[in-house]
Amino acid sequence: MSNAVTQNISDGLRALTQSAAGVGLMFYISPQLALVGLTTVPPLAVGAILFGRYIKRLSSKVQDALAQATDVVEERFSNIRTVKAFSKEEQEIQLYNQRISDVLKLKYKESLAYGVFFGMTGLSGNLIVLSVFYFGGVSMSQESLTIGDLSSFLLYAFWVGISISGIFSFHLELMKGVGASQAVWSILNENHNEKLPFVGENQRTIQGEGLTSALMLRDIIFDSVSFRYPTRPDVLVLDNLTLRVPGGQVLAICGSSGSGKSTLAQLLLRFYEPQSGKISIGQIPITDMPLQWLRTNIGTVPQEPVLFSSSIYENIAYGYPGPLESAQETLLKPKVLEASNTANASGFIEQLPEKYNTKVGERGAMLSGGQKQRVALSRAILRDPSILVLDEATSALDAQSEYLVQEALEKIMVNRTVIIIAHRLSTIIKADQIAVLDKGRIAEQGTYAQLMNIENGIFRKLVATQTMVDVDVGA
Numbered sequence: 001m002s003n004a005v006t007q008n009i010s011d012g013l014r015a016l017t018q019s020a021a022g023v024g025l026m027f028y029i030s031p032q033l034a035l036v037g038l039t040t041v042p043p044l045a046v047g048a049i050l051f052g053r054y055i056k057r058l059s060s061k062v063q064d065a066l067a068q069a070t071d072v073v074e075e076r077f078s079n080i081r082t083v084k085a086f087s088k089e090e091q092e093i094q095l096y097n098q099r100i101s102d103v104l105k106l107k108y109k110e111s112l113a114y115g116v117f118f119g120m121t122g123l124s125g126n127l128i129v130l131s132v133f134y135f136g137g138v139s140m141s142q143e144s145l146t147i148g149d150l151s152s153f154l155l156y157a158f159w160v161g162i163s164i165s166g167i168f169s170f171h172l173e174l175m176k177g178v179g180a181s182q183a184v185w186s187i188l189n190e191n192h193n194e195k196l197p198f199v200g201e202n203q204r205t206i207q208g209e210g211l212t213s214a215l216m217l218r219d220i221i222f223d224s225v226s227f228r229y230p231t232r233p234d235v236l237v238l239d240n241l242t243l244r245v246p247g248g249q250v251l252a253i254c255g256s257s258g259s260g261k262s263t264l265a266q267l268l269l270r271f272y273e274p275q276s277g278k279i280s281i282g283q284i285p286i287t288d289m290p291l292q293w294l295r296t297n298i299g300t301v302p303q304e305p306v307l308f309s310s311s312i313y314e315n316i317a318y319g320y321p322g323p324l325e326s327a328q329e330t331l332l333k334p335k336v337l338e339a340s341n342t343a344n345a346s347g348f349i350e351q352l353p354e355k356y357n358t359k360v361g362e363r364g365a366m367l368s369g370g371q372k373q374r375v376a377l378s379r380a381i382l383r384d385p386s387i388l389v390l391d392e393a394t395s396a397l398d399a400q401s402e403y404l405v406q407e408a409l410e411k412i413m414v415n416r417t418v419i420i421i422a423h424r425l426s427t428i429i430k431a432d433q434i435a436v437l438d439k440g441r442i443a444e445q446g447t448y449a450q451l452m453n454i455e456n457g458i459f460r461k462l463v464a465t466q467t468m469v470d471v472d473v474g475a
């Protein structure tokens with residue numbers, strides 16, 4: 001890639017110097033003839049600039065269209081069972097054809113534009129040659145130009161013509177590249193805005209104090225946090241929310257679906273920054289902590305755990321903080337076994353024909369929901385994080401899996417600060433504290449007994465309306 005860019009730039013520069021030298025020699029031989037020969041260059045240059053802009057826009061559209069076509073394939077193939085279950089194969093093929101024909105249409109447009117532009121430049125080049133012949137012939141008949149001068153002039157004019165067309169091509173390729181890479185630049189620019197880990201004045205203070213994982217066992221405070229997703233700026237998800245998660249305890253967050261429970265976890269992990277307010281752990285704002293350090297100390301198990309299409313062993317070992325190559329097999333293996341034991345996963349893994357080497361399929365498709373959750377739990381435990389964020393699955397597991405997952409959770413919650421986005425009453429009852437999220441704020445917080453004592457309380461209503469349906473209070 002960089003070779004191609006360097007080659008393109010050096011071709012462009014060569015064309016520029018060659019045309020400058022050629023123009024100089026043309027003027028040296030006959031200034032009048034040189035003016036005739038170069039009359040079309042300024043309008044062509046303006047045309048090339050405008051055309052370059054057009055190509056830049058078009059190139060960006062081509063990339064977008066290609067991305068959309070690839071998205072369709074990637075998404076549909078990774079959810080092939082859903083596609084088949086709904087017998088949507090034909091429809092999906094049509095959708096992909098449509099996306100590809102969108103790309104094709106843009107490519108036709110691009111080719112047509114190229115054809116017209118280069119056709120015009122070729123035509124004007126030929127007209128120049130003809131006019132040079134004409135005016136050169138006239139000058140020869142008036143004996144102001146010799147045949148040798150005209151031949152040399154023509155040679156230089158061809159040289160200049162080829163060089164100028166090289167400059168135009170360079171400009172167009174450059175614009176095409178700029179258009180195509182716009183998305184990449186915008187992503188790179190976004191990253192520049194993120195506070196980088198290990199820099200800044202506050203960073204030094206923290207390191208001076210000694211940043212240890214013990215810090216992560218202190219209270220987590222969400223202080224007047226307001227947040228809107230950048231892609232949906234009109235929806236205020238968290239509205240001046242204040243929440244204290246007591247260090248070393250289990251806090252269950254509940255609230256209706258879409259009330260912002262998972263968003264709290266995303267902000268704690270700094271996948272997004274709140275528009276106002278701050279989040280701190282042990283009184284240190286998380287923005288002042290090295291990002292990698294922060295995430296290493298927080299273990300997460302999402303609502304629908306995503307596994308990689310590798311072996312169970314590799315999926316669990318993924319939780320190991322640091323590069324896997326550096327973790328010696330002899331050192332890592334017992335930890336993987338121990339983690340899977342704690343997460344009640346070792347039982348089912350040992351029964352599989354290839355045990356820990358069993359491939360789990362794309363996104364863990366070859367495992368059941370409960371098994372996937374226990375592998376994901378093992379992965380989180382391997383990190384031995386001080387803070388655990390568990391997004392409880394809304395989908396019901398069978399009684400046995402449910403029991404095993406619950407039991408594993410209870411084992412791993414000990415000696416950590418746990419935020420559990422709870423959907424089941426059984427989990428909520430066992431939590432030290434419960435926070436109820438409503439309209440972007442914490443409406444109620446306390447123990448189960450305290451919240452149940454609030455007359456007309458939101459939590460009480462949630463429990464009253466939903467204990468009937470499989471004790472799910474978060475959906």
Ligand SMILES: Nc1ncnc2c1ncn2[C@@H]1O[C@H](COP(=O)(O)OP(=O)(O)OP(=O)(O)O)[C@@H](O)[C@H]1O
Pocket residue numbers: 229231232237255256257258259260261262263264474475
């Ligand atoms: N990436 C995103 N971009 C834009 N809006 C989002 C995004 N993720 C979530 N939202 C919106 O933010 C709001 C809060 O979502 P969130 O996932 O935090 O809710 P939740 O309480 O965890 O819901 P559930 O219990 O159903 O999982 C919802 O209105 C949701 O549509």
